């Protein structure tokens with residue numbers, strides 16, 4: 581699904597990722613952990629095509645296609661979706677307006693008003709969010725947790741294949757975390773992959789990851805399974821110093 585090799589990325593002349601490599605298979609749930617300010621959100625933004633981030637070296641392939649030359653709209657059309665750590669608000673544009681425009685842009689066909697409303701209503705019920713969200717401004721005036729739920733409403737309507745969850749769990753209460761995680765488990769098939777970025781193990785108890793990676797010094801310094809996340813929860817990151825022998829291949 582995704583193959584990142586020897587990637588170097590900078591912003592404002594500052595190198596954030598250096599020789600960063602990561603592969604995610606079709607159907608895989610991968611988890612990326614690392615200290616604050618180490619470059620986890622940077623990876624998400626680079627994958628989505630944020631033009632502020634400069635790819636200095638390396639390659640990114642998605643479903644076998646070179647991603648670096650594509651813009652954010654093309655990447656979205658091809659099935660990549662980012663739930664941002666800090667979702668932005670768009671005042672005066674409703675969820676329905678934005679999503680119908682996004683669907684029409686993706687499919688090239690006019691979206692059916694009744695079908696759209698029916699599907700959006702079913703998703704709101706599944707996510708336990710009020711139906712009025714459909715006609716509310718995109719994230720406008722929403723609480724931190726409500727914004728995360730609203731982002732998942734977008735996700736289920738756009739039906740992506742590669743889902744990037746940048747701290748979905750931050751700001752969610754315990755019940756909401758369970759509801760949203762279970763909805764993602766139901767959505768995920770063997771054709772879809774998820775990259776979870778988190779500081780906490782709770783979300784991983786619902787969305788059991790196949791692989792767990794630690795990011796430090798611009799690249800992955802250790803990889804393992806769910807047990808690695810449990811070790812980090814217990815011991816923190818200081819136990820994982822950059823060691824050439826442990827470099828992730």
Ligand SMILES: Nc1ncnc2c1ncn2[C@@H]1O[C@H](COP(=O)(O)OP(=O)(O)OP(=O)(O)O)[C@@H](O)[C@H]1O
Nearest residue numbers: 591592594596615616617618619620621622623665
């Ligand atoms: N526009 C910018 N100008 C300068 N530095 C930036 C800019 N944007 C991001 N950075 C820096 O890039 C580094 C990586 O940031 P990033 O948001 O990827 O960290 P993170 O691993 O997601 O951290 P957290 O766990 O706190 O979310 C940080 O040191 C951040 O200050």
Ligand SMILES: [Mg+2]
Nearest residue numbers: 620621622665
């Ligand atoms: Mg971040």
